[in-house]
Amino acid sequence: MDRDLPNPFPEPLRSSARLVEATRDQRLARSRRGEAFPTLSLAERQAWVEDFHPDHQEGGRRELRVGGAAGTVLPVELADLLEAWPHPAVRIGPIPEPDLIADVLILGGGGAGTAAAIAAAEAGAKVVIATKLRQGDSNTLMAEGGIQVADQECDSPVQHFLDILGGGHFSSDPELAQTLAADGPATLQWLEELGMLFDKYPTGRMKIRHGGGTSRKRMHSAGDVTGLELMRVLQDRGAALENITVLPFQPAVELLTDEAGRAAGAVLYHLVQKRLRSVAARATVLATGGLGRLHLRGFPTSNHYGATADGLVLAYRAGLPLRDLQHNQYHPTGIAWPERKVGLLITEKFRGLGAQLLNRHGDEFVHPLEPRDVTTAAIIRECREYANGVATGEGGMGVWLDIPLIDLLHGVGTIEREFPGRFKEFHHKGLDLRVHPLLAYPTLHYQNGGVVIAPDGGTDIPGLLAAGEVTGGTHGRNRLMGNALLEILVFGRRAGRAAAEFAFNTKELGVPSTGHLEVFLEQLATAGVDKSRFAPILLPSYGGNLKPGQAVPGGSPASPRGEPVGRGAPVFEPGAGS
Amino acid sequence: MTAMVTIHYDQERHRVPAGRTLLAALEAVGMVFVRGVGCRGGVCGACTILYRLGQETDLRVGLLCQEVVAEGMEILPLPWFPQRKARHDMTLDSGESPDFRVINLYPEVTRCIMCGECSRVCPVELDVMGYVGMIKRGDLKGAARESFTCIQCQACAMRCPARIPQPNAALAARRYHGLHQVRRADHLAGAVARAASEKMKLTFRRLRRMSAEELRMLYQRREVEPADAPPGTWLPQDESLL
Known part of the structure; x- marks a missing residue:
């Protein structure tokens, strides 16, 4: 890093940043006069979104040919995984002697999985958490913004419910949206009783703010590390329960069912020891998270290393219905440079306080506070259609977010006061947000859809429950900020309780088996699906041509061996293990 | 090139x-x-x-x-480090203060020789030695503030010559402070009761019976709380959804 230089950027960012500086005084003067960049008409908005938003890119989608949702049009990267073969080492048929037996098996050790484990263990169940990396390694701990709960006098769960429906363009499952909102206050109280720290006034009342699309201020936070604080506390609570066993580095590669069609556990793959392991359980909770690391359309992502849609793959093969997966949430301003922060979010709040979006010439091209999907489309349009983006040294692209304007508009010290975490983080690495603009590009943020569930997390398979980002319906086609942290806790705890109850009511578990795959395998064969395509992929195969978290033009990134991500699994060695 | x-x-x-x-x-x-x-x-x-x-x-x-x-x-x-973790259930014995409980859980903090290695190595630049001193002096509030952005990488614990498990001690300090010293949210009990009330169930039922068009109308007519209204002061004109 050029720590000592006043301009910390390498070329060509450096010369472009100078153009931003050069136009700043004029733009500031216009802002002070209240002259904002014109907003788009509704027709223009629609046209830009249809032409440039990643969800609408024709080449990026295809029809599923195999399985229960055949005919549904989904992102290619996801469709390729849903229509892929199980790992060859997984035996198709009964597994009479499982390696481990539990009452409740939880797949995933993030926020939803850990909340489910706590609830099931508190109900007295013997719980096993199988997780891909370490417990806690998840999108949960990366969440900065906050958690929505309707707890103020002017607010109510019904009001929250209405915001959820509208934010999701009235496509939510109303039963799930109601459950999310109604369980909110008790969930927040539970967190307070666990000793989680919140931003509070001296009286104990929590500080609150608006989020995009909320009619009441109900965003509760813990500084700008709300998810980290939440995950640390959940893990600590879980660690105090002796009936929870954590199996790290052991993601699930297949679900197990018994002859009665009930869920019966899962086959795990030990990533370090490279062997399979089977866990029999009376109830199973799917809490595997989202799909950001599939880099749909080559987009960068704000997601954790392990977010590779594994749960969707397992659920689809087991015949469960999925919904809304053609709608994914892209945050318009992910960090495009420096590389160590690529894909992470620059919160909307910067633009709310006056930071403008600029092209490589230092000119505005869109009003900074259009809806998320419109801003996303505008940035892509400016970079791809008009070639007005700034190319980063790592092959990515971006537009400037002129943050220094904030101090000029609202007084010196505003940036430091409003964004202490981000300010400190960048300052240490030689980037002073009071002086330097940041390079931004849309980033794949959230999987809106997923496995169809009932309010207790139940699925169409008795004894199989699901919670968190892997599920769909709660948010419909679009999620509002702050509803994901609430969702993982509300539905995680509900699924945990329901799983424990189901486990206690299941007197005798049949022989666990992967036999439910047979029909699906026949369909794969009939459809002529490429025999070398395996799923779940477990981890993205970075290296070679793929620069992690960066935009790769023209589709699937490739591994060093030239295989597109999602075909083959370099971390999985077929033939190893039983 | x-x-x-x-x-x-x-x-x-x-x-x-x-x-x-x-x-x-x-x-x-x-x-x-x-x-x-x-x-x-x-x-x-x-x-x-x-x-x-x-x-x-x-x-x-x-x-x-x-x-x-x-x-x-x-x-x-350094993928992992066997940092000692005390078992605890967040309760206090009668007469025991939260700060004393944290020291009882992690007596190692009193062995700090103030070499400063922990603060020197911290990759997120926390003053680790500073917060260990605060725990030692019974200042859980200070320790919670100083350790707040800890990412639990455990580098400090690995380098500590006094064998202090700083990240775990800080986690206990934050939780005991959060539960026993920070004032409880006064408005939350009321919100929990309202959420579980018959009235709320009836209101939900009323909305769930509405047609799509009625719901859209209701959504578009939402009153938006002003951003600068202090918490608990503003109320909407239409209170039928509260």
Whole structure:
């Protein structure tokens, strides 16, 4: 890093940043006069979104040919995984002697999985958490913004419910949206009783703010590390329960069912020891998270290393219905440079306080506070259609977010006061947000859809429950900020309780088996699906041509061996293990 | 032409492109990580590394996803460290104060020799020694504030000559402070009761029976709470949904 230089950027960012500086005084003067960049008409908005938003890119989608949702049009990267073969080492048929037996098996050790484990263990169940990396390694701990709960006098769960429906363009499952909102206050109280720290006034009342699309201020936070604080506390609570066993580095590669069609556990793959392991359980909770690391359309992502849609793959093969997966949430301003922060979010709040979006010439091209999907489309349009983006040294692209304007508009010290975490983080690495603009590009943020569930997390398979980002319906086609942290806790705890109850009511578990795959395998064969395509992929195969978290033009990134991500699994060695 | 530098990861020599983060540079030369990689954004502490530069004697600590490659780096990944963890259930014995309980759980904090190594190595630049002193003095509030952005990479615990498990002690300090010292949210009990009330169930039922068109109308007519209204002061004109 050029720590000592006043301009910390390498070329060509450096010369472009100078153009931003050069136009700043004029733009500031216009802002002070209240002259904002014109907003788009509704027709223009629609046209830009249809032409440039990643969800609408024709080449990026295809029809599923195999399985229960055949005919549904989904992102290619996801469709390729849903229509892929199980790992060859997984035996198709009964597994009479499982390696481990539990009452409740939880797949995933993030926020939803850990909340489910706590609830099931508190109900007295013997719980096993199988997780891909370490417990806690998840999108949960990366969440900065906050958690929505309707707890103020002017607010109510019904009001929250209405915001959820509208934010999701009235496509939510109303039963799930109601459950999310109604369980909110008790969930927040539970967190307070666990000793989680919140931003509070001296009286104990929590500080609150608006989020995009909320009619009441109900965003509760813990500084700008709300998810980290939440995950640390959940893990600590879980660690105090002796009936929870954590199996790290052991993601699930297949679900197990018994002859009665009930869920019966899962086959795990030990990533370090490279062997399979089977866990029999009376109830199973799917809490595997989202799909950001599939880099749909080559987009960068704000997601954790392990977010590779594994749960969707397992659920689809087991015949469960999925919904809304053609709608994914892209945050318009992910960090495009420096590389160590690529894909992470620059919160909307910067633009709310006056930071403008600029092209490589230092000119505005869109009003900074259009809806998320419109801003996303505008940035892509400016970079791809008009070639007005700034190319980063790592092959990515971006537009400037002129943050220094904030101090000029609202007084010196505003940036430091409003964004202490981000300010400190960048300052240490030689980037002073009071002086330097940041390079931004849309980033794949959230999987809106997923496995169809009932309010207790139940699925169409008795004894199989699901919670968190892997599920769909709660948010419909679009999620509002702050509803994901609430969702993982509300539905995680509900699924945990329901799983424990189901486990206690299941007197005798049949022989666990992967036999439910047979029909699906026949369909794969009939459809002529490429025999070398395996799923779940477990981890993205970075290296070679793929620069992690960066935009790769023209589709699937490739591994060093030239295989597109999602075909083959370099971390999985077929033939190893039983 | 990309400039290249030489680094050693886990004893193996690699020529990697200059200017990249260690994680991206090693992946660019074909390395596939399983352990020791997490959020890839510097907040989870999964990719902690110890490293030295060329002939320098200093041992440094960083995160694989955040540190930029430099010529002559010798890198050891630290995926895990057996830091002691006290079992506790967040309760207090009668007459016991929360700060005393935290010291009882982690008496190691009293052994701090103030060498400052913990603060020196912290990759997110926390004053670790400072918060250990605060726990020792019974200042849980200060310790909670100073340790708030801890990513639990455990580098401090690994380097501590007094064998203090700082991240776990800080976690206990934050939770005992949060539960026993911070004032409870006064409005929350009321909100829980209202959410569970018959009236709320009836209101939900009323909305759930509405047609799509009625719901849309209701949504469009929402009154928006002003951003600058102090909490608990503003009320909507129409209180039928409260």
